[in-house]
Every structure is written in structure tokens, then in C-alpha cells.
């Protein structure tokens with residue numbers, strides 16, 4: 001991948017916006033013959049929507065907003081401002097964040113994992129510049145013999161029940177460097193207030209979820225309860241900061257933040273203790 005790293009290194013000289021425009025070209029059939037043929041092709045609109053709920057320039061912009069905010073908070077909180085850091089995207093999907101990471105990180109040091117085989121297939125077939133691998137839904141180890149400076153999970157803990165989330169934090173603890181940083185997004189209480197009734201959430205269920213959040217700092221409804229079915233430990237969740245501070249005992253909350261573009265994805269930054 002050294003050759004690829006040399007090519008990306010030339011692109012780092014431009015603005016993040018310019019870089020994003022290059023790696024987020026929308027037309028999957030475009031011809032990048034010549035000097036940009038190493039850049040990943042974009043997945044179809046349907047796949048953008050299926051994994052993220054967004055597509056096109058809006059998706060590119062909110063991806064940019066998350067990655068730039070995360071890196072800014074990372075640098076403010078001890079992350080080395082060097083392309084030598086090692087980064088893991090947990091629940092990477094088709095690689096929308098991974099595509100932006102080479103702006104900050106040597107392409108040899110970028111990793112992504114996801115339990116959905118199609119996610120990994122889309123990363124690999126579309127030339128996403130990262131080492132990617134499938135993991136079990138609730139893994140006991142990762143398929144990489146690495147320690148990471150930064151592990152992040154966007155729109156992943158927002159779907160986990162408490163046990164799956166606790167397991168992921170246990171895995172992160174094994175693979176984070178002692179001075180490393182984790183950034184996960186969670187949903188706040190008002191996610192439930194704004195959620196329209198329908199699907200698997202009746203007005204009564206909504207009240208129950210708000211009550212659970214108020215009482216326990218955590219609420220969860222599984223996709224298994226809607227007409228599409230699915231695993232019982234995956235769905236929609238909210239976690240309070242108090243819950244995290246009390247239950248994720250190997251971690252200390254360093255700071256929190258939120259982008260303007262996706263206010264219901266709250267960024268929580270944690271360091272190992």
C-alpha cells in the first residue's frame with residue numbers, strides 16, 4: 001500500500017473540502033482514468049441510504065462534519081497530530097468515514113470492521129483505502145494484531161442494546177493504546193420524543209421508552225419487534241452520560257460534542273482508565 005499512500009499524500013495538500021469532493025464523487029460510472037483512479041468509486045444511492053439514511057452531497061457534508069469534529073476534539077485531547085496514528089472504524093458500513101480518513105492518517109494505518117458481510121464486500125470491491133474485515137456481532141477479539149490510537153463508531157452504539165455495547169467497549173479496551181481515544185455516537189433522551197409513532201413504536205411504547213431512559217439512563221427497542229424482524233439485541237437505543245460513567249467502568253468520559261448537521265448523534269469521547 002506504499003504506492004497508494006504516496007498518492008494520497010499528494011492530496012493532503014488541499015483543503016479538507018477539496019479532498020472530500022474528490023473522494024465523494026457521486027457518479028459510480030465516472031471514469032477516473034489517469035491520476036485519480038485509486039480513489040474509491042461511490043456506492044449506489046440505494047446503498048448510501050440503506051446504511052446511513054442519507055445520500056449525495058448531504059451525506060458527504062455530514063460525514064465531513066463528523067470526521068472533522070472528531071479529529072479536532074481528538075487533537076485537543078491528546079491525539080498525536082501525525083499521519084502515523086492507527087485508526088479503527090467499528091461498524092464501518094460501506095466505508096463512508098473510512099474514505100475521508102486518509103486526509104489525516106497514513107492509508108496503511110486505517111482499519112475497519114463490520115459484522116455485515118455486504119459492508120465489507122462494498123469496502124473491498126469499491127477500493128476503500130483501509131484494512132477491512134468481518135467480525136461477529138458480539139466479538140471476543142478483533143482480526144487484527146494492532147493497538148489503536150483512535151477507535152470510533154458512528155451510528156453504531158445508537159443501535160446496540162446495553163450488552164452488545166458493553167461488549168464493544170470491552171473489545172475497545174483490549175485494542176486501544178493506553179493513551180488512545182475512543183469516540184462513539186449515542187442518542188439522547190429527546191430522540192424518543194421526536195420519533196414519530198408507527199412501525200414498532202406506539203404512543204404507549206414511546207412513554208415506556210422515555211420512562212426507561214429516565215429511570216436507567218438507557219432505553220432500547222429491538223428491530224425484532226417490528227414487522228421486518230431482526231436480532232433482538234440490535235435496534236434503536238439511547239444512553240445518558242450518567243449511564244456511561246456508571247457502567248463503562250474501564251473508561252473515563254473526556255468530552256462530548258455534536259455536529260450541526262446531525263444533532264441526534266451525540267459524540268462521546270472516552271479514554272481508558
Ligand SMILES: C[S@@+](CC[C@H](N)C(=O)[O-])C[C@H]1O[C@@H](n2cnc3c(N)ncnc32)[C@H](O)[C@@H]1O
Pocket residue numbers: 051052090091092093094095096097114115116119136137138153154155156164234
Ligand atoms: C447505521 S450503519 C452505520 C455505518 C457507518 N458507521 C456509517 O456511519 O456509515 C450501522 C452499521 O453497524 C453495523 N453493525 C451491525 N451490528 C453490529 C455490531 N454488533 N457491532 C458493530 N457493528 C454492527 C452494520 O452492519 C452497519 O454497517
